[in-house]
Amino acid sequence: MIDQFTIRALAPQEALGQVCALSDVLIDCVEGGASVSFMLPLSRDRADAFWHGVAEGAIAGERILLVAQDRTSGQVVGTVQVILKQPENQPHRADIAKMLVHRRFRKHGIGAALMLAAEAAARKAGKTVLVLDTVTGGDAERLYERVGWTKSGIIPNYALWPQGGFCDTTVFYKLLAAA
Template sequence: MSSPLPAAPQASKPGLRRLSAEAAIAALPELADILLDCIEGGASVGFMADFSRDEAEAYWRDVAAGVASGATLLLAAEQDGRLAGTVQLGLKQPPNQPHRADLKKLLVHRTARGLGFARLLLDAAEAEAGHAGKSLLVLDTATGSPAEAIYARLGWSPSGIIPNYALWPDGRFCDTTIFYKAL
């Protein structure tokens, strides 16, 4: 089941829900649309430009399995009855890091950017992490990307840059900035 969370005041008819594994499977086409749109827009989110719809849906099936096992928490922002963005919390950590979670795949469809969905998703993820007993969040993002500016603006602290850590979807190297946030 999905549970409602607070809505973003900036968007028309926005909402936010925590997706169950079943809800994620039901939303596969929309989740794939968001992921593919972000890749097409040049976001370095772990996939290359030739990433297919079938691969995107397989990725989300794997995420749903993580949700079912309790290792992953998946939040989805909605506008006008359609998914506009998602974010994940990786809750399962090694025994010496029970206080930490990984923030993963903050994705907002390009048509929904600038409406407050990134903030809505991050605020909700931080609240959910706190409810799960986590006191530290960690993420990585492409250095110089719009996402890097969002995290800095929303109170995340950079801890360093790793040169040539990943690739942009077009195959060029990109540096990666590691961020953290104490809750």
């Protein structure tokens, strides 16, 4: 099924043109209960403002924005970011953030493909250590383990679910061979 989708990095200026499509994915994920920094209800304006900021970060060279698109319709069905900008004593590290797949398109290998593409983009950018965090016990935690990430630990009460109430987070890392 993954062959029905294309995974690619958006050109920095192109990211601005995809704000609505990216907001659709984010809103769907939050409405589905994903703890990804936003509370319910997530308005279109808040989602668009977030993605405008991401696009500006891509334009500034601070992050790489990848998308999964349906080959037929061109619809954006998933996304992930590689955050390149790090403190000066961590030039070899990047964070992986906002790995999101629209609920209608899950269970097709898109999340794994996005993660592999993010790793390749990070490697190409000269990064050798990747870090991310995710809700403990969720589908994403199992995905990260399947694609070879190492669990570092769990932080209790790290964030809130979109509807309220605390959730724990699991921190993962992955070491990459130098490009």
